[in-house]
Amino acid sequence: MMDRRIGVYICYCGGNISDYVDVERVKEAVSEDPGVVVAKTTMFACSDAAQQEMIEDIEANKLDGLVIASCSPKLHLFTFRAMAERAGLNPYLYVQVNLREQDSWAHQHDMQNATEKGISLVRAGIAKCALTAPLNTMRIETTPKVLIIGAGVSGLRAALALSDMGLAVFVIEKEAEIGGWTAKLGEMYPTNRKGSDLVAVLSDEVRKRDNITVFTSAELAGKSGTVGDFSVSIEVRGGDNISLNVGAIIVASGFSNYDPPQGEFGYGQDGVVTLPEFKRYLDNASGPVDHSGRPIKDIAYIYCVGSRQSRTLENPNLYCSRYCCSSAVHTASQVHARDNSIHQYHLYRDMRTYGKYELLYTEALNDGSIFMKFDDDDPPNVERRNGKTHITVRDQLTHGEEFELDVDLLVLVTGMVPSDNRKLVDTLKLPIGKDGFYNEIHPKLRPVETVIDGVFIAGASQGPKTLSESVASSLAAASKSAALLMKGYVDLEPLIAKVDPMQCSWCDECTEACPYDAIEKVSNGDKDVAKIIPALCKGGGACVPVCPVGAIDVEGYTDTQMTAMIEALAREV
Numbered sequence: 001m002m003d004r005r006i007g008v009y010i011c012y013c014g015g016n017i018s019d020y021v022d023v024e025r026v027k028e029a030v031s032e033d034p035g036v037v038v039a040k041t042t043m044f045a046c047s048d049a050a051q052q053e054m055i056e057d058i059e060a061n062k063l064d065g066l067v068i069a070s071c072s073p074k075l076h077l078f079t080f081r082a083m084a085e086r087a088g089l090n091p092y093l094y095v096q097v098n099l100r101e102q103d104s105w106a107h108q109h110d111m112q113n114a115t116e117k118g119i120s121l122v123r124a125g126i127a128k129c130a131l132t133a134p135l136n137t138m139r140i141e142t143t144p145k146v147l148i149i150g151a152g153v154s155g156l157r158a159a160l161a162l163s164d165m166g167l168a169v170f171v172i173e174k175e176a177e178i179g180g181w182t183a184k185l186g187e188m189y190p191t192n193r194k195g196s197d198l199v200a201v202l203s204d205e206v207r208k209r210d211n212i213t214v215f216t217s218a219e220l221a222g223k224s225g226t227v228g229d230f231s232v233s234i235e236v237r238g239g240d241n242i243s244l245n246v247g248a249i250i251v252a253s254g255f256s257n258y259d260p261p262q263g264e265f266g267y268g269q270d271g272v273v274t275l276p277e278f279k280r281y282l283d284n285a286s287g288p289v290d291h292s293g294r295p296i297k298d299i300a301y302i303y304c305v306g307s308r309q310s311r312t313l314e315n316p317n318l319y320c321s322r323y324c325c326s327s328a329v330h331t332a333s334q335v336h337a338r339d340n341s342i343h344q345y346h347l348y349r350d351m352r353t354y355g356k357y358e359l360l361y362t363e364a365l366n367d368g369s370i371f372m373k374f375d376d377d378d379p380p381n382v383e384r385r386n387g388k389t390h391i392t393v394r395d396q397l398t399h400g401e402e403f404e405l406d407v408d409l410l411v412l413v414t415g416m417v418p419s420d421n422r423k424l425v426d427t428l429k430l431p432i433g434k435d436g437f438y439n440e441i442h443p444k445l446r447p448v449e450t451v452i453d454g455v456f457i458a459g460a461s462q463g464p465k466t467l468s469e470s471v472a473s474s475l476a477a478a479s480k481s482a483a484l485l486m487k488g489y490v491d492l493e494p495l496i497a498k499v500d501p502m503q504c505s506w507c508d509e510c511t512e513a514c515p516y517d518a519i520e521k522v523s524n525g526d527k528d529v530a531k532i533i534p535a536l537c538k539g540g541g542a543c544v545p546v547c548p549v550g551a552i553d554v555e556g557y558t559d560t561q562m563t564a565m566i567e568a569l570a571r572e573v
Contacts, residue, residue: 003035004064004065004129005037005065006036006038006126006129007038007040008036008040008067008122009040009041009042009067009068009069009070010023010042010099011043011069012042012044013045013070013071013100013104016100017071017103017104019104020105020107020114021103021111025119027039029122035065037061038057038061038063040057045070046070054066058087064093065093065095065130066093066129067096068097069096069099070100073098075445076096080096081094092133093132093134095132097124097125099118099122102121103118116573120569120573121569123569125565126568127565130564131564132561137493139491140492142229142484142485143229143230143485144166145167145244145247146162146167146249146250147220147230147244147246148162148169148249148252151172151175152178152180152254152470153198153199153459153470153474154459154474155458156171156199156202157471157474157475157478158474158478159206159212160202160205160206161474162482163209163211163212165478167482167485167486170212171213172214173216173217173218174218174219175216176217178216179202182467183196183199184196184283186284189326189360194283218234219423219424221235223249223428225245226535227247227248228247228454229245231244231245232244248456248485249455249456250456250457250458250474251458253419253461254419254459254460255461255464256416256420257415257416257417258305258306260306265302265410266384270384271384272389273409274412274414275327275331275411278411279327279331282331288339289335289339289342294408295408296409298344298406299342299343299344300391300410301410301412301413302379302380302391302413303348303413304324305413305415306414306415307319307321307414307415308320308376320464321415322465322466323416324413327413329346329363333360333363343370344364344367346369346370348371348373351371351373372393372395374393374394374396375396385406388408389407389408389410390405391405415464416460418432418436418461429516430450430457431451437461438450438457438462447473448477449480457473459471496518497532497537497543497544497553499532499552500553504529504547504549504552507547508521513546514542518538519532520533539555539556544559
C-alpha cells in the first residue's frame with residue numbers, strides 16, 4: 001500500500017450521512033492509513049464544485065487511486081468514474097464506499113457504532129483501491145437493426161419510433177394477427193376510441209415503412225452473439241427458418257389474463273364470468289344487456305380475483321394488477337349507458353383508480369353503482385340459489401354489516417399474469433422477478449434494461465400496466481436501443497472473469513455455473529482450458545467458487561482484493 005497515492009473523500013450527503021455518522025472522525029481515522037495522501041470531507045461529493053476540487057487534487061498530488069465514501073454506487077458510480085477520467089485517472093482505479101445505505105441509514109440511533117462501522121468500511125475501500133489496476137473498456141461495433149418480440153401496441157409503437165430514427169426493425173408475433181389484447185377491445189377510456197381502430201392506425205403506419213418487417217405466426221428459435229451484433233433465428237409457422245443479424249432486442253411479449261380455477265368465487269357456474277369475458281360481450285353485442293338470452297337487472301363485481309392472493313396458496317400472485325379497478329368501473333359506466341335501470345354492486349378490497357382514472361370512479365358513483373369494501377380475511381361467499389347467484393358480504397364501510405345479494409350476473413375482476421414464454425426466457429436468458437414478469441435492472445434508474453446487454457423489456461411483459469404506461473415504456477426501450485446503436489459502437493465493462501490457463505485443467509465446472517454461456521473450451525498447447533467470452537461475461541463470478549484449482553478471478557473483485565477488504569474490516573477501530 002505504501003507505493004500507492006490514494007485520495008479519500010467522505011461525503012456529508014447534506015446530513016443523510018453526517019447526521020448519523022461522525023464523518024470528521026472517519027476522516028481523521030483513515031488519514032494516516034498506508035497509501036492515503038489526501039483525506040477530506042465534503043458536503044456533496046457529487047456537486048460540480050466538489051468534483052472540481054477532486055480533479056485538482058488528483059492532478060496536484062499525482063493520485064493513482066480514489067476512494068469516495070458517499071451513497072449507493074447505483075446513483076453516482078458513473079458520475080465519479082467520468083470525473084476521474086477528466087482528471088487523467090483511469091476510472092477503474094476508483095472505488096466507491098456506500099456509507100449511506102449500508103451505514104448511516106441502517107444505524108440512525110447509534111452514532112458511536114455507526115461511526116466505527118464507517119471507519120471500517122472506508123478502510124476496506126482503501127484496501128481494495130490499493131490493489132486496483134488500470135482497466136480499459138471493450139469496444140464492439142454495432143449493427144443498426146433491432147428485433148422486437150411482440151406485435152401488440154407496445155411493440156408496434158417501438159417499431160415506429162425506431163423507424164423514425166432510421167434504424168431497420170424486425171417484428172415477430174407468435175399469433176397470426178398483430179395488435180395483441182388491444183385489438184380485441186372496444187371503446188377505451190378516456191378517448192372512447194376502439195382498440196381495434198387504434199391497432200388499425202398503427203398497422204397502416206407500419207406498412208408504409210420500408211425499414212420495418214413484420215413476421216406473424218413466428219417465434220424466436222435461437223440467439224447467439226453479443227450486444228450490438230446478435231445472430232437470431234426465427235421460426236415461422238410452417239417450418240421456415242429465417243436468420244437475422246441485429247444490434248439490440250426489445251421484448252414486448254405482453255401478458256395473459258388470470259384464469260380462475262373452477263369454483264373460485266363460483267367460477268364455472270352459470271351467471272359467473274370474468275371481466276375480460278364480459279367486456280368482449282359488451283363490445284360485440286348491441287341492445288339490452290343479457291346473459292344466455294336472459295335479461296340482466298342486477299350485476300355484482302368482485303375485485304382482486306387473481307391478484308393480492310393469500311400466501312397460503314401455491315404460487316400466489318401477491319402483486320396488485322393496478323389497472324383492474326379502473327377497467328371495472330369503466331365497464332360499469334358502459335353498462336349504465338346501455339341500460340340505466342341495471343343495479344350494479346362493486347365488492348372490493350381497496351379501490352385504486354389512480355390518477356385521472358379517479359374520474360371513472362366518481363362517474364360510476366354518480367350513475368348509482370354501490371360500493372362495498374370487504375376485509376382481506378373475509379371475502380364474499382358465492383353460491384347458486386333459485387336460478388340466481390347469491391352473494392354474502394360483510395361491508396367494512398358499514399362496520400361489518402352483512403348483506404345478501406341475488407344477482408343475475410357476477411363479474412370476477414381478474415388481473416394480469418405473466419405470459420407462458422419459457423422458451424423465450426431460456427433463449428434470451430431473461431431475468432424473471434418474484435412476480436413472474438420480466439425483471440429490469442432498476443425500476444427508477446434503468447427501468448427497461450435487463451442484465452443482458454442489448455436486451456430490453458417493454459410493456460406489460462414487465463408487469464401490469466395500462467396502455468399509456470405500456471407505450472411509455474416501449475418508447476423508453478426504443479430510445480435506449482437507438483442510443484446503443486446509432487453511434488456505431490458500444491463500450492463494455494472490463495470487470496469480467498479471467499482464467500489463468502496455466503492453472504486450468506478443464507473440468508467443465510465453470511461452464512455449468514455460468515448463466516450467460518460466457519465460457520468456452522479452447523486448446524492451450526497440449527491441453528484444453530476454459531476461456532472467457534468477454535462480450536458475454538457479466539462479471540457475476542459464479543464461476544469463481546466452483547473452480548477446484550482457483551484458476552478464475554474477476555477483474556476489480558479479485559480474491560486478493562476481497563481478502564484485503566476482509567482484513568481491513570477486521571481491524572480494531
